[in-house]
Each structure stands twice: as structure tokens, then as C-alpha cells.
Amino acid sequence: MSAILTLESLSVTLPPGADRPHALEDVSFSVKANEIVCVVGESGSGKSMTANAVMRLLPAGVVLDRGRVLFEGRDLAQADEAAMRAVRGAGIAMIFQEPMTALNPLRTVGDQIGEMFSIHTDMDRPAIRARVLDLLDEVRIPEPAQAAKAYPHELSGGQRQRAMIAMALALDPKVLIADEPTTALDVTTQAQILALIRDLQRRKGTAVMFITHDFGVVAEIADRVVVMQHGRAVEQGPAGDILNRPQHPYTRELIAAVPRLTAPPPRKLTDATILAIDGVSKTYRNGGFLGRGARVTHAVRNVSLALPKGATLGIVGESGSGKSTLARCILRLIDPDSGAIVLDGKDLAKLPGGEMRAETKNIQMVFQDPFASLNPRRKAGDLVAQGLMVHGTPRAAALARARELFALVGLDPASAERYPHEFSGGQRQRIGLARALALEPKVLIADEPVSALDVSVQAQVLTLLARLRTQLDLSIVFITHDLRVAAQICDLVAVMKDGEVVETGPVARVFGHPQHAYTRALLASIPGRDFIAGRQAASA
Amino acid sequence: MDAIKRYLRSPPAVIGLVLLVIVLAMALSAGWLFPRDPLSLAGRPLQWPMANPRFWLGTDNSGRDIAAQIFYGARISLLIGLVATLVSIVIGIVIGALAGYYGGRTDTVLMRLTEAFQTLPNFLLLLVLVAVFGSNIATVTIAIGVVSWPAPARLTRAEFLSLRNREFVQAARTPGMRDLRLIFGEILPNALPPVIVYASVVMAVAILLESALAFLRLSDPNVASWGNLIGLGRDVLRSEWYVSAIPGLAILVTVLAVSLVGQGLNDAFNPRLKGR
Numbered sequence: 001m002s003a004i005l006t007l008e009s010l011s012v013t014l015p016p017g018a019d020r021p022h023a024l025e026d027v028s029f030s031v032k033a034n035e036i037v038c039v040v041g042e043s044g045s046g047k048s049m050t051a052n053a054v055m056r057l058l059p060a061g062v063v064l065d066r067g068r069v070l071f072e073g074r075d076l077a078q079a080d081e082a083a084m085r086a087v088r089g090a091g092i093a094m095i096f097q098e099p100m101t102a103l104n105p106l107r108t109v110g111d112q113i114g115e116m117f118s119i120h121t122d123m124d125r126p127a128i129r130a131r132v133l134d135l136l137d138e139v140r141i142p143e144p145a146q147a148a149k150a151y152p153h154e155l156s157g158g159q160r161q162r163a164m165i166a167m168a169l170a171l172d173p174k175v176l177i178a179d180e181p182t183t184a185l186d187v188t189t190q191a192q193i194l195a196l197i198r199d200l201q202r203r204k205g206t207a208v209m210f211i212t213h214d215f216g217v218v219a220e221i222a223d224r225v226v227v228m229q230h231g232r233a234v235e236q237g238p239a240g241d242i243l244n245r246p247q248h249p250y251t252r253e254l255i256a257a258v259p260r261l262t263a264p265p266p267r268k269l270t271d272a273t274i275l276a277i278d279g280v281s282k283t284y285r286n287g288g289f290l291g292r293g294a295r296v297t298h299a300v301r302n303v304s305l306a307l308p309k310g311a312t313l314g315i316v317g318e319s320g321s322g323k324s325t326l327a328r329c330i331l332r333l334i335d336p337d338s339g340a341i342v343l344d345g346k347d348l349a350k351l352p353g354g355e356m357r358a359e360t361k362n363i364q365m366v367f368q369d370p371f372a373s374l375n376p377r378r379k380a381g382d383l384v385a386q387g388l389m390v391h392g393t394p395r396a397a398a399l400a401r402a403r404e405l406f407a408l409v410g411l412d413p414a415s416a417e418r419y420p421h422e423f424s425g426g427q428r429q430r431i432g433l434a435r436a437l438a439l440e441p442k443v444l445i446a447d448e449p450v451s452a453l454d455v456s457v458q459a460q461v462l463t464l465l466a467r468l469r470t471q472l473d474l475s476i477v478f479i480t481h482d483l484r485v486a487a488q489i490c491d492l493v494a495v496m497k498d499g500e501v502v503e504t505g506p507v508a509r510v511f512g513h514p515q516h517a518y519t520r521a522l523l524a525s526i527p528g529r530d531f532i533a534g535r536q537a538a539s540a
Numbered sequence: 541m542d543a544i545k546r547y548l549r550s551p552p553a554v555i556g557l558v559l560l561v562i563v564l565a566m567a568l569s570a571g572w573l574f575p576r577d578p579l580s581l582a583g584r585p586l587q588w589p590m591a592n593p594r595f596w597l598g599t600d601n602s603g604r605d606i607a608a609q610i611f612y613g614a615r616i617s618l619l620i621g622l623v624a625t626l627v628s629i630v631i632g633i634v635i636g637a638l639a640g641y642y643g644g645r646t647d648t649v650l651m652r653l654t655e656a657f658q659t660l661p662n663f664l665l666l667l668v669l670v671a672v673f674g675s676n677i678a679t680v681t682i683a684i685g686v687v688s689w690p691a692p693a694r695l696t697r698a699e700f701l702s703l704r705n706r707e708f709v710q711a712a713r714t715p716g717m718r719d720l721r722l723i724f725g726e727i728l729p730n731a732l733p734p735v736i737v738y739a740s741v742v743m744a745v746a747i748l749l750e751s752a753l754a755f756l757r758l759s760d761p762n763v764a765s766w767g768n769l770i771g772l773g774r775d776v777l778r779s780e781w782y783v784s785a786i787p788g789l790a791i792l793v794t795v796l797a798v799s800l801v802g803q804g805l806n807d808a809f810n811p812r813l814k815g816r
Binding site for chain 2: 333364365367390432438
């Protein structure tokens with residue numbers, strides 16, 4: 001079958017002053033009807049830029065300067081703006097990572113899908129309404145009539161992405177470009193959306209260009225794969241070949257960095273408990289006038305957990321399961337409603353403000369977002385030294401200690417003089433780690449410390465964390481939504497759903513023989529689990 | 541450094557800066573160019589500009605040198621502008637920061653107070669303050685500052701509302717940092733750029749408020765201010781219009797300069813907003 005969309009030695013130039021001259025260099029590949037081509041790469045590899053170049057939606061200053069984009073025999077690189085408008089939506093449709101920002105919050109979902117028809121066709125209103133309901137039914141939104149009348153914020157993340165897909169497929173486009181459409185979703189929702197895209201693609205024969213950073217997703221959905229690095233397509237071929245017999249060293253590296261699901265051999269744990277959480281609850285009430293229509297959210301419900309000294313306790317769950325709220329309750333960034341948090345015999349939940357501030361030197365936190373968790377107006381060294389200075393260390397001594405910590409987490413001590421924006425994501429997370437370790441805490445709370453990082457960087461940070469754990473005799477509470485990461489580093493794991501712990505135990509047992517239906521559902525939703533399991537069997 | 545480069549690349553911002561420097565130079569050189577008291581009798585009243593080589597901007601209806609008053613008036617206008625702005629920004633930042641950081645009841649109380657001030661026309665409030673506390677230059681300046689704080693307060697509060705839940709603030713709280721240090725050490729530097737830009741608006745308004753007050757002859761009559769001169773010229777507006785027009789022009793240029801500098805700062809601090 002002939003290709004519907006072909007990119008021929010496409011080059012895109014970045015404005016002067018960017019970190020490299022070209023966003024894309026000599027990229028060529030094609031997408032045939034009825035196949036899914038996955039474009040894989042880490043952040044900055046140019047994979048999203050490829051999609052934007054095809055749609056001719058490049059940011060200001062970024063220029064498509066060489067090559068051709070052939071769509072149905074026409075070169076889109078040369079097409080004028082009017083021709084592009086006719087192609088966008090009708091010929092090539094696109095879905096994005098974050099459906100909440102891609103939808104207009106002030107208009108109903110049905111309205112926005114209907115807009116596709118009122119712009120591109122001359123159907124009348126009742127016909128449009130009927131088509132919208134059909135589409136919503138096709139993407140399997142529960143109760144399509146209700147969903148059509150809903151505003152974006154009234155739908156869940158998965159439903160919003162379904163609505164986006166309905167909008168993209170409204171005009172039966174020949175090509176669908178999906179830019180990380182499941183990255184912002186929970187694993188169980190992600191599995192459903194992937195199944196939906198696969199299913200719709202088969203029924204309608206659409207060509208799909210699927211952009212992702214996750215080789216699990218690739219294994220799940222791809223017919224063919226294009227691997228991108230620094231704006232070049234370094235390897236491409238059928239999915240089976242790329243996944244099982246990767247040729248290019250970068251592809252091999254990426255595939256090797258995909259975390260496995262089996263736990264490393266269990267470490268011996270002590271009986272001494274350093275942190276005990278007992279019956280902690282946190283409830284939010286919001287809205288409602290005089291108590292009417294008020295919503296009560298049980299963010300954390302009666303959670304009891306124990307962290308043995310030197311162990312790593314993983315808390316896994318999807319968004320909204322209360323795992324981050326629990327972490328903030330432990331550190332008293334949020335005051336829990338009830339329950340006890342006993343650290344080394346002292347109940348943190350009952351300490352008054354001043355004593356809690358003193359106690360913070362024993363328990364510290366690493367945050368999720370390496371871009372948001374560092375104050376942009378302070379030097380990296382100051383950020384690390386800050387905690388020490390708060391606890392009374394003189395400035396010079398604290399800064400000297402900060403340099404030692406930089407070396408400990410694998411950063412150049414001289415870089416302490418630089419500001420956070422001068423570091424990469426992985427380096428920033430190391431700064432966050434150095435900051436948390438500055439006070440020599442007994443317990444470290446890590447809230448999704450690697451989820452914002454690329455897989456290869458993720459693997460490095462996890463290795464660092466494992467090394468520091470033994471070197472400094474740390475006990476860690478490790479919060480993550482990614483079961484593969486949890487399997488890598490945790491000794492014990494607790495699965496949370498809707499604010500409650502549904503299952504807890506050693507990681508090998510919980511993942512190997514899950515008892516609770518939800519744990520089983522989570523494990524079944526991991527993208528590419530067969531591929532991961534296959535690789536484990538092969539390397540064992 | 542980047543901000544300075546971006547600032548210098550914008551022609552209106554550079555023009556504003558040049559005008560501001562000229563006004564500043566006038567203020568500094570006043571004592572040296574016009575060693576005599578600008579409010580003392582200098583010659584025959586109501587001489588037109590250029591009519592007498594000694595008074596190249598002419599004399600007012602009391603026979604005082606207008607050029608000397610313009611130069612000394614630059615001192616007063618800049619002084620009132622700076623001090624009143626400082627007063628209003630400091631009050632605004634403290635109230636806005638506390639309201640935005642603590643939220644809840646603190647926020648409600650402080651914001652209702654701010655609204656109470658905002659609903660009163662600030663010139664009327666200024667008149668009341670001057671009527672009660674008298675009109676010497678210090679009380680006038682402070683009174684202008686006191687009536688101009690609500691807008692900076694709201695701006696600071698809005699910045700704090702969006703910044704207080706950022707991870708870097710929580711990260712600074714985890715080692716046990718106290719609230720005041722969090723507010724002024726961690727959050728405020730990040731909230732400051734839009735407030736600094738807004739300060740230029742406050743400064744322009746402060747200069748205008750003082751002039752308006754002087755026009756009504758409610759400002760300090762014992763200093764040479766531009767407003768006083770305009771107020772004086774009101775009596776001879778039809779025949780010797782230059783007595784009001786010259787200081788009016790001086791006010792126009794100064795306020796324009798301050799606004800251009802403020803706009804330039806805004807573009808320099810938010811490079812992404814430019815070019816759109």
C-alpha cells in the first residue's frame with residue numbers, strides 16, 4: 001500500500017541562540033494508510049517538532065527550510081495558509097497531550113466538536129447534533145448526550161481525551177497525529193485510550209503518527225517505529241525489529257533504560273520501625289453556600305503504614321489516590337485531620353509549630369517537578385545550604401557543606417554558583433536531592449522524583465538514590481504512579497486508591513501475586529508489559 | 541544583564557530614560573544655576589519669555605523667575621514622586637503579601653479594607669487628609685502615598701496567590717523556614733517584577749496628584765512646585781498663558797518619561813509578552 005504522508009529530508013531551523021541550529025535535520029519517513037507509526041525519542045529529540053512541521057504550526061522564529069511533506073501528492077511545505085487550513089482537521093487531524101488546555105473551557109464539549117462540521121461542511125444544526133452524538137458514542141464516552149452538554153472541567157481526564165479524539169476524527173481525516181496523547185493520563189485510563197485509538201484506526205483505516213517517549217506504549221501500539229535523537233531519525237523499521245533487534249546504540253540504550261517489572265532480589269529488612277503512620281485522615285470540604293451543595297473529598301482515609309529502618313516503602317496509585325496528600329501530611333506541609341505520624345518515637349502530628357520546625361532535620365522531601373521546586377532567583381549552592389542555615393549553621397560552613405553534597409549527588413561542586421535554569425532536568429533533580437540530604441535526615445520522602453525525567457536520566461537518578469540509600473543509611477518513602485519504577489527501588493509497596501491503602505506488602509509479593517482487584521488492574525494496564533516480560537525472560 | 545540589553549533595544553524606553561535623566565539633571569543643577577531663592581522677587585511681574593535676557597522663561601504674576609521655579613520644581617516633583625511611591629509600594633506589598641500568603645480570614649479582612657480605600661475617590665481622600673493634617677510638603681507626600689497603595693496591594697496579592705503553592709515554596713518550608721522569611725525571602729523576589737513596573741504608574745500619578753493639589757492651592761505654598769506655579773497662572777490664563785503652560789509642559793514631560801520607563805521595564809522583564 002502506498003504512503004499517505006511522506007516526509008522527505010525535512011529540515012527545520014531554530015532561531016539563533018537556541019541550543020542547536022536545527023530542530024530537525026534531514027528527517028525522512030512515511031506513514032501508510034491503516035498503520036500506526038510511533039515516533040519515539042526523549043525530550044528535545046524533535047519528535048513534537050516533526051508533528052508541528054507537518055501541520056505547519058511552527059512557533060515564531062522556527063523555519064521549515066528544506067525538504068518536502070507530501071500529503072496526497074501535494075507538498076505541504078510549499079502550501080499557502082488557505083490550503084493548510086483546509087488540510088488541518090479535515091485531511092490531517094491532531095490530538096494533544098493535555099486535553100484540558102486544548103479545549104476551550106467556556107464552551108460545551110458538544111459545541112466544540114460540532115464546530116468542526118460548521119467550519120468544514122454545510123450541514124445544518126440538527127444533523128450536526130446527531131453526528132456529534134454518534135462520534136461521542138464511537139469513542140465510548142459513557143452517556144454521550146450528557147457529555148455533549150458538559151463543559152471540559154466537568155469531564156475526567158480520560159473522557160476529555162476521548163472528546164478530543166472524537167473531535168479529531170469528526171471529518172474522517174486520512175492521517176491522525178497523536179502527540180503524547182496518554183502521557184498526562186493514569187495507567188488504567190492510558191490502556192483504555194490506547195485500545196480505543198488502535199480500534200478506531202483499524203475500523204476507519206486511518207494512518208496514525210503516534211508521538212511518545214515511552215517504549216512500553218510503542219510495544220503496545222506500533223506497527224512501525226521511528227527513533228529520533230537530536231533532531232535526526234537515527235533508526236526506523238517494523239516494530240518487532242526495532243524492539244527486539246535494535247541496531248543503533250541509542251535505540252539499544254533507550255530500550256535498556258525501560259524499567260523492568262520484576263523486583264531485584266529482596267534486601268534484608270530490620271524489625272525496627274523508624275516511621276509509623278497510624279490512622280491518618282485528611283478531608284477537604286469546598287464550595288457550597290450555607291452547606292448546600294458542598295463537596296467533601298476524602299483525600300486520605302485512615303491510612304496506616306510502617307517504614308522499617310533502612311527500607312524503602314513505595315506508595316503507588318493513580319492521580320487523586322491521595323498519595324501526594326499523604327506525603328505532605330507526613331511532613332506537616334498539610335495538617336492531617338486525625339491520626340498519628342510517629343518518627344523515632346515522636347508523634348509529628350501533635351508537635352507545635354516550633355518543635356516541628358526543629359524536627360524537620362530528621363525528615364526531608366524531594367519534589368516532583370525539577371523545574372518548579374527550585375526557587376529561580378537563588379543560586380544552586382544557596383538552595384542546598386538554605387536548610388542548614390535555617391537550623392543555625394553559619395553561612396560559610398553551610399556553603400562549604402553544599403559543595404560536598406554537590407559532589408555526593410554527582411554534580412560539579414563549582415556549579416553551585418549557577419542558577420537553577422542553567423541545569424538540565426536530571427541535574428536539577430540532583431540539586432533537589434542534595435538539598436533534602438543537607439540536613440542528614442533519617443527519613444526521605446520522595447514524591448514522584450523521577451516522573452518528570454526522560455527514561456535514561458530516570459535510570460541514573462534511581463541508581464543514585466539506591467547508592468545513597470545504603471551509603472547514608474536512609475529510610476525512604478517513595479511515591480510514584482509508575483509501577484515499573486516502584487519495582488526497581490522499593491522493598492515494600494502500598495497500593496492506594498481513593499485515599500485508602502488497598503494492598504500492602506513486599507514488592508515481589510504484591511506485584512507477583514496481587515490480591516486486590518485494583519492492584520491486578522493496575523498491573524494489567526502497564527503499557528508493553530508482554531514486551532517487558534519477554535525481555536526479562538530473554539535476559540534471564 | 542539580559543533585561544538591561546532588552547531595555548536599551550527599545551527606542552521609546554530609551555527616550556523615556558533620556559527625558560528622566562534631563563529632569564534629574566535639572567533638579568540637581570538648580571542650586572548651581574539659580575543660586576537665589578526661587579520664590580524671591582526677581583524683577584517686574586509678567587514679563588514674557590525671551591523678552592528680558594535675564595528671565596528666558598519670563599516672570600510670573602509676583603515677579604518671580606519662572607525658569608528658577610521650573611528647575612527647583614523638578615526637585616519637588618521627583619521627591620514627591622519617589623517618596624510617595626515608596627510609601628504606597630511598601631504598604632501595598634506588606635498588605636498584599638500577608639493577604640495572599642495566609643489567605644482565609646486574613647485575606648478577607650485585608651481585602652475588604654483595600655476595597656474600602658478603593659471605593660473612595662483617592663483625590664477626595666487626599667483632600668480630607670491634607671485638610672486634617674495641614675499642607676506642608678512632608679504631610680502632602682505621605683498623604684499621596686497613603687491614598688495610592690490599594691492597587692499595588694492587589695497586584696502583590698495576586699502574585700502571591702499563584703506563587704504560594706509552588707513546589708519551591710513548599711521545598712523551602714520542609715527544612716522548617718519561618719513564614720516571614722518565606723514571604724519576604726523566597727516568594728517576594730519572584731513577585732516583585734510586575735510590582736516594580738507598576739510603581740512607575742504610581743509615581744506618575746503621585747506627581748499629577750501633587751500638581752492637582754497645588755492647582756487648588758492646597759499644597760505647601762512655601763516650596764517652588766510646578767503645581768503651585770500652574771495655580772498661580774490660573775489668574776492670568778487668558779493674557780499671560782505661558783505662566784501655566786510652561787510648568788504644565790514640565791509635568792507632561794516628566795510623567796511621560798516615567799511612563800515610558802515603566803513600559804520599557806515591563807517589556808524588559810517580560811520578554812515573552814513583546815513581539816506578540
